Amino acid sequence: MIRSVASTVVDFLGALRAVHPAPAPAGGGLASGLNLRGRLPPLLPLLLTSLLAGCAASTIVIDGDYPSPLVGKLPLTVGVYYSDELRNFSYTEINDNTGDDEYIVQGGASQLELFNTLLPALFAKVVELPSPEAADAGVDAVFVPSIAEFQLGLPQKTKLKVYEIWMKYNMKLSNPNGEYIADWVMTAYGKAPQENLQTVDAGVQGAAVVAMRDLAASFTLGFKDVPEVNEWLKANNVALE
Amino acid sequence: MHRLLPVLCLLLLTACTTTEIDEFRQATTSISDGESIVILGRRQNNNYETEGNFVECVANVVQNGENGIRVVPEREFLDAMFPFFEPRTAPMRTSHLKQLMEVDQAKQRLAEYGIEYIVWLDGLTRRSESSGTMSCTIGPGGGGCFGFGTWTDDSNFEAEVWDLDTLESVGSISTDATGQSYMPAVVVPIPLIARVEANACSGLGNQLKQFIGGNPESGT
Numbered sequence: 122m123i124r125s126v127a128s129t130v131v132d133f134l135g136a137l138r139a140v141h142p143a144p145a146p147a148g149g150g151l152a153s154g155l156n157l158r159g160r161l162p163p164l165l166p167l168l169l170t171s172l173l174a175g176c177a178a179s180t181i182v183i184d185g186d187y188p189s190p191l192v193g194k195l196p197l198t199v200g201v202y203y204s205d206e207l208r209n210f211s212y213t214e215i216n217d218n219t220g221d222d223e224y225i226v227q228g229g230a231s232q233l234e235l236f237n238t239l240l241p242a243l244f245a246k247v248v249e250l251p252s253p254e255a256a257d258a259g260v261d262a263v264f265v266p267s268i269a270e271f272q273l274g275l276p277q278k279t280k281l282k283v284y285e286i287w288m289k290y291n292m293k294l295s296n297p298n299g300e301y302i303a304d305w306v307m308t309a310y311g312k313a314p315q316e317n318l319q320t321v322d323a324g325v326q327g328a329a330v331v332a333m334r335d336l337a338a339s340f341t342l343g344f345k346d347v348p349e350v351n352e353w354l355k356a357n358n359v360a361l362e
Numbered sequence: 363m364h365r366l367l368p369v370l371c372l373l374l375l376t377a378c379t380t381t382e383i384d385e386f387r388q389a390t391t392s393i394s395d396g397e398s399i400v401i402l403g404r405r406q407n408n409n410y411e412t413e414g415n416f417v418e419c420v421a422n423v424v425q426n427g428e429n430g431i432r433v434v435p436e437r438e439f440l441d442a443m444f445p446f447f448e449p450r451t452a453p454m455r456t457s458h459l460k461q462l463m464e465v466d467q468a469k470q471r472l473a474e475y476g477i478e479y480i481v482w483l484d485g486l487t488r489r490s491e492s493s494g495t496m497s498c499t500i501g502p503g504g505g506g507c508f509g510f511g512t513w514t515d516d517s518n519f520e521a522e523v524w525d526l527d528t529l530e531s532v533g534s535i536s537t538d539a540t541g542q543s544y545m546p547a548v549v550v551p552i553p554l555i556a557r558v559e560a561n562a563c564s565g566l567g568n569q570l571k572q573f574i575g576g577n578p579e580s581g582t
Binding site: 187188189190191192193283310312314331334335337338339341342 | 410411413440441442443444445446448449450451467468471
């Protein structure tokens with residue numbers, strides 16, 4: 122798009138030059154001095170593109186790999202459903218001064234990577250479902266994670282020397298027939314220190330990975346302690362260590 | 363010689379770093395071949411977190427040179443022990459370590475790594491007393507800077523050593539390094555940087571090596 126805008130501007134300038142040809146400067150001028158005469162139009166789109174690129178929002182794609190938790194598996198088959206909102210999760214940070222989009226954080230793929238590493242370590246079998254209603258009789262429970270809130274703290278705004286990410290998740294566990302088992306909220310926090318010559322991308326990536334590891338740690342160690350989950354596990358004769 | 367004197371004086375100023383190391387020992391320590399340690403940074407504090415680079419630097423000092431001790435890399439250990447040593451779940455006291463050792467998987471993994479001691483590093487480097495001004499200009503004929511800047515760095519770190527046999531703290535080592543850096547600029551800025559954090563790392567690492575190795579000469 123930026124390229125097409127730049128081309129349009131070049132075309133406009135070209136048309137303008139045809140109507141009002143500029144007088145040749147005495148002594149050749151800058152174009153002649155730098156030997157740019159005749160090469161200016163090809164360079165112009167590049168110049169404009171680089172100038173306009175400064176106005177566009179930067180996209181940060183969260184890319185992390187997560188370790189498998191060191192815990193015993195629960196003897197359960199769990200179906201997991203990832204909604205489109207989670208799969209395509211993205212957060213837009215607005216520039217406070219201009220009101221324009223400043224950074225777009227895309228984290229859907231990384232969320233799936235996290236849950237696909239976490240859940241098989243916690244449960245004997247995990248099956249991905251195309252919809253929450255698609256669970257068959259072999260599934261003990263259906264798990265649906267979602268992100269309810271996402272906050273990004275940038276050093277240039279918070280005046281702290283750290284990048285921070287805070288996320289609120291909503292976790293739902295239900296029977297294969299859709300009956301409620303548990304519905305609970307989890308928060309995750311991650312920070313990464315601001316370093317010299319570090320890009321915003323690297324800082325946000327660092328904070329996001331820490332936050333998602335934080336969620337995985339809390340989920341792993343706290344799953345059996347969620348009161349409704351605990352009751353359900355006991356009712357299903359699942360041994361709790 | 364007289365012309366070189368100002369340069370020599372400026373270079374001497376870079377050495378103005380003071381490092382103080384204190385050791386507190388609560389029990390005897392020793393480590394044999396095949397055993398290892400892990401050095402971890404504390405990251406639960408809201409205001410700061412122990413820098414990964416500093417942890418790596420201390421680990422390099424401990425495992426290299428004479429009487430080097432095998433150190434398991436921090437990232438490898440955190441991944442292998444996940445989720446027990448994350449900022450929100452890491453044991454803060456030895457009583458928490460005792461609870462962790464009741465988890466079979468965790469106990470077994472620590473044994474697989476042959477870890478004898480866990481060293482917790484906590485601290486940061488603060489910059490203060492910054493003063494001076496510098497201005498730089500650039501023009502068709504060239505550019506240059508003129509001015510003078512100075513600042514003080516203060517590194518404070520503490521290493522607490524936990525024994526995985528007794529599940530008790532066996533002592534701690536603290537380091538306090540302070541140094542002033544200068545940046546005079548006459549056309550070209552000349553950074554005269556005090557290596558404060560590097561000195562803190564070197565001092566702490568070497569003392570830690572002696573402490574864990576059970577060297578009776580260690581201590582203040």
